[in-house]
Structures are given as C-alpha cells and as structure tokens.
Amino acid sequence: MAEQAQSGRVTRAARKRAAAAAVAGPGDHTPVTKKRVVLGELTNQSNIVLQPKEPSEPRKPVNPRAKGKVKKGVRKCAVRSKVEPARPEKKEEGDCGIDVRAEDDDPQMCREYAADIYEYLRTMEINPKRRPLPDYMEKVQKDVSANMRGILVDWLVEVAEEYKLLSDTLYLSISYIDRFLSSNALSRQKLQLLGVASMLVSSRKYEEISPPHVEEFCYITDNTYTTDEVLKMESDVLNSLKFEMGNPTVKTFLRRFHRIAQEGYQTSDLKLEFLGYYLAELSLLDYNCVKFLPSLVAASAIFLGRFIMNPKTKPWGSALQQYSGYSSMDLKECVLILHDLYMRRRGGSMQAVREKYKQHKFKCVATMASPPEIPASYFEDVSELL
Incomplete structure (x- = not known):
C-alpha cells in the first residue's frame, strides 16, 4: 500500500523504471545510481528524468480521504464544461453577441457583461507589469x-x-x-x-x-x-512580480473565442475545442511565442484549428475578426509558428503535450493530419466583408 501511494506521485518515466526494476526480480542486486536533476545536465536529453523514491525514505503523511474527496469534485466540475458544452445560438455572421447568452452561468459569456469584461482583459494583458x-x-x-x-x-x-x-x-x-x-x-x-x-x-x-x-x-x-x-x-x-498574480492567459481568451468559432457547426464540436487547447499548450513550449499577447495566441490557435479541421475552407471570417479584433494578417506570424510546432509532432525531445492530447478523452487531436502548408490567400484581409 505504501508503495502504491509513492508510485502515484511520480511521473510516467519514474513508473517505467520502477516496473523495469520489478521485472528484474529480487535476485538482481545491480546498484541504482541516483541522479540529482538539474537542467544544466539535460542539454542533450529528451526530458527531465525523475528517479523513484527509495522505499525506506519516509514521506510526510497525507490525508487521502480529505484531499481526494475535494479534488475529485473539482475535476468533475472542470470536465463537465468540456464534455457537455452548451450549444451555441445561431446568429448572423458579424454579430458580436454570437458567443454570449444572457442565461449563461459564466459572467464572461453573459451578454450583459461580455463586452466590458473582454475590454478589461485586453487592457490587462498589455499592461507592462504583467x-x-x-x-x-x-x-x-x-x-x-x-x-x-x-x-x-x-x-x-x-x-x-x-x-x-x-x-x-x-x-x-x-x-x-x-x-x-x-x-x-x-x-x-x-x-x-x-x-x-x-x-x-x-x-x-x-x-x-x-x-x-x-x-x-x-x-x-x-x-x-x-x-x-x-x-x-x-x-x-x-x-x-510585486504580487501582481492575476493575469489573463491564452486559455482565458480561448474560452471566449471558441464559441464564435463554431459558426457553421450544428452542434459544438469538441474536437475543435480540444485542438485549440492542444495548439495553445504547444505555444507554451516555444520561446518565440513569448512576444505574442495571449489573445493573439488564442486567436491563432482557433485559426489553425479550423484550418486543420477543414483545410479547404478559409478559417478566419468577418465575425471572428470583428469579435477578436485581429485580422488574419495580424495572426500570420503566430499561426505559422504554431503550424510548425504541430507538424513536428513526431520528432523532437519535448513530447509531454503531444502525449497528453493523444488520449481519447481529448479526442486524440494530436494525431490529426494537417496539410504541410497554409495557402497564402487564407491570410488576406477580410475587412471589406464587415
């Protein structure tokens, strides 16, 4: 039981090594070299390697009943919003209220508050302190x-x-x-x-x-x-950070852009939603994305996600441009970086995000194929359509 509790608190790499040690059997007394993990030693390695903890080393006891009960409830709430998304109302393209509903429980999605909250978030994200x-x-x-x-x-x-x-x-x-x-x-x-x-x-x-x-x-x-x-x-x-901890992130804007991105869909498409999340998390890996505002990365993830889902249709319409405040040309540099990250999914040393989104609970979006190039015409301005 103690070994079970310990094995649940290490990463997959550690569990694989523990399983290999178990296969070797008790007769194998090959000494295990314990390595301290620092990033200076990882220049040529694929990821940070964690060694399993010695069974003889005591750990601080945790009350699993109290902790697990609360966390389980939290995860249910988090998953419910993904698995059972509300169906978006069908509106004419260009209507900035396309992704908000008066009866929505989330204040960011309520028509009465959405515009003011979005304006505040955009002001907040460009604050140099943040x-x-x-x-x-x-x-x-x-x-x-x-x-x-x-x-x-x-x-x-x-x-x-x-x-x-x-x-x-x-x-x-x-x-x-x-x-x-x-x-x-x-x-x-x-x-x-x-x-x-x-x-x-x-x-x-x-x-x-x-x-x-x-x-x-x-x-x-x-x-x-x-x-x-x-x-x-x-x-x-x-x-x-001077205790300035509250920040709008890419995920903040993805929640808002996703519903308007469903224009043309009869029901909310979970695969498109998870694909946007996957592309956004890929952006975290690349230092070149640090220069982009979170809202721009979120919009670029929506652009590329729609392109991967339907390569023959222009992914950025007038409604998305009007609501997000970004033209397709504004997104071009970031979209191309994200597309390059996506196309490198079968190689490279950093695989945690890809492995995460290969799971069935995320509709295996990391395995979806994408055309090798995005047509230049898809980045043409659509302002004349507004």
Missing part, C-alpha cells in the same frame, strides 16, 4: 537558454497531469516563469526550482482548491531542493 520581455533570453539571461526553458515547460506539463492540476494553473505558472526571468538572471541549476515555485504559487495562491503540498513539489524533483529552498524561491517570485 508582461514578460519579448527578448529576455538575449538581454537578461546568461546561463539559461530557450531550449532549457522548453524542457522545463515540457516537464511542468507532465507534473500538472500527475497532480491533476487545472490547465489555468499551468498557464499562470509559465507566465510567472517568463516574467521572473525577464528581470532576474538565473543559473541553470535553479531553473527547475523556479518552475516548481511558480507552480506552487499559481496552485496555492490562485487556482487550486486542494493544491499539492510543498513537500510534494520537492518530491517530484527527486528532492533536489529542500522545502526551505522552494519556499524561499516562492517568496522571490512573489516579490519580483
């Missing part, structure tokens, strides 16, 4: 590279899956990391520490009802860092 520098790798960081950042993000995606954290927690964590690195030079040995501390902040201070304990974040790094080190970095992150 934005990372678009070139902080070149101007601030000396020992950390864009590839190291990508490996860290890939690992955090897997951590979020292991602990069943909300996707909003993941997006905020990456936002905190980029903002912190924009003003603080960091050694590669502390990059993973920054990652777990940022996820600790976003889960404990903002999103999760029942977040992982700080000891669990230490454990997921193979105890490379102590609780004091994680808490110290948490304090550094909060002070560096």
Whole structure:
C-alpha cells in the first residue's frame, strides 16, 4: 500500500523504471545510481528524468480521504464544461453577441457583461507589469537558454497531469516563469526550482482548491531542493512580480473565442475545442511565442484549428475578426509558428503535450493530419466583408 501511494506521485518515466526494476526480480542486486536533476545536465536529453523514491525514505503523511474527496469534485466540475458544452445560438455572421447568452452561468459569456469584461482583459494583458520581455533570453539571461526553458515547460506539463492540476494553473505558472526571468538572471541549476515555485504559487495562491503540498513539489524533483529552498524561491517570485498574480492567459481568451468559432457547426464540436487547447499548450513550449499577447495566441490557435479541421475552407471570417479584433494578417506570424510546432509532432525531445492530447478523452487531436502548408490567400484581409 505504501508503495502504491509513492508510485502515484511520480511521473510516467519514474513508473517505467520502477516496473523495469520489478521485472528484474529480487535476485538482481545491480546498484541504482541516483541522479540529482538539474537542467544544466539535460542539454542533450529528451526530458527531465525523475528517479523513484527509495522505499525506506519516509514521506510526510497525507490525508487521502480529505484531499481526494475535494479534488475529485473539482475535476468533475472542470470536465463537465468540456464534455457537455452548451450549444451555441445561431446568429448572423458579424454579430458580436454570437458567443454570449444572457442565461449563461459564466459572467464572461453573459451578454450583459461580455463586452466590458473582454475590454478589461485586453487592457490587462498589455499592461507592462504583467508582461514578460519579448527578448529576455538575449538581454537578461546568461546561463539559461530557450531550449532549457522548453524542457522545463515540457516537464511542468507532465507534473500538472500527475497532480491533476487545472490547465489555468499551468498557464499562470509559465507566465510567472517568463516574467521572473525577464528581470532576474538565473543559473541553470535553479531553473527547475523556479518552475516548481511558480507552480506552487499559481496552485496555492490562485487556482487550486486542494493544491499539492510543498513537500510534494520537492518530491517530484527527486528532492533536489529542500522545502526551505522552494519556499524561499516562492517568496522571490512573489516579490519580483510585486504580487501582481492575476493575469489573463491564452486559455482565458480561448474560452471566449471558441464559441464564435463554431459558426457553421450544428452542434459544438469538441474536437475543435480540444485542438485549440492542444495548439495553445504547444505555444507554451516555444520561446518565440513569448512576444505574442495571449489573445493573439488564442486567436491563432482557433485559426489553425479550423484550418486543420477543414483545410479547404478559409478559417478566419468577418465575425471572428470583428469579435477578436485581429485580422488574419495580424495572426500570420503566430499561426505559422504554431503550424510548425504541430507538424513536428513526431520528432523532437519535448513530447509531454503531444502525449497528453493523444488520449481519447481529448479526442486524440494530436494525431490529426494537417496539410504541410497554409495557402497564402487564407491570410488576406477580410475587412471589406464587415
């Protein structure tokens, strides 16, 4: 029972190694080399490798009844919005109220508040206090590279899956990391520490009802860092960001753009929704996407998702342009980056996002085929249609 509890708190890589050790049998006394995980050692590796914890090392007891009961309820609420989306009302193209309903429980989707909330979110996302520098790798960081950042993000995606954290927690964590690195030079040995501390902040201070304990974040790094080190970095992150923690993310805008993207569909298409989420999470891996506003990345994910679903139809219409505020030409650079990330799905070292969206619960959208090129005509301005 104790071994079961431990194995549930490590990543897939650790579970595979534990299974291999079990197959070897008790007679095999080959010593296991325990390796401390730091990103400086991972330049040529595919992902952060976690070793299973020694059975003899005690862990802080957790009340599974209290914790599991709350989290189970949270996940049900989160999944319900995905599995049972409301059918969008059919309106004429160009109507900015196409994705809002007066009876919707979400204030962002209610016609009475939608325009004001969207305007506030757009103002908030361009606030320099809440934005990372678009070139902080070149101007601030000396020992950390864009590839190291990508490996860290890939690992955090897997951590979020292991602990069943909300996707909003993941997006905020990456936002905190980029903002912190924009003003603080960091050694590669502390990059993973920054990652777990940022996820600790976003889960404990903002999103999760029942977040992982700080000891669990230490454990997921193979105890490379102590609780004091994680808490110290948490304090550094909060002070560096001046406690400006609330941020609209790509996921925030995806929720709003998705319903209008359903124009022409008789029912809400879950595959299109999950494809947008997949493309948005791929954008987190690429440092080149840091320069784009969250709303632009969200709009680009919708553009590319519609193109992949129906390559013969122009993916960006006048209603999407009017409602999002972006023309197809505005999205071109970001769309092409996302398309390149999508087409590289069968290669490369960072696979956590791809493996996540290969699952049936996400309609296996990571396995969908896409044309190798997007026609240039699809980026032509549609303003004359408004």
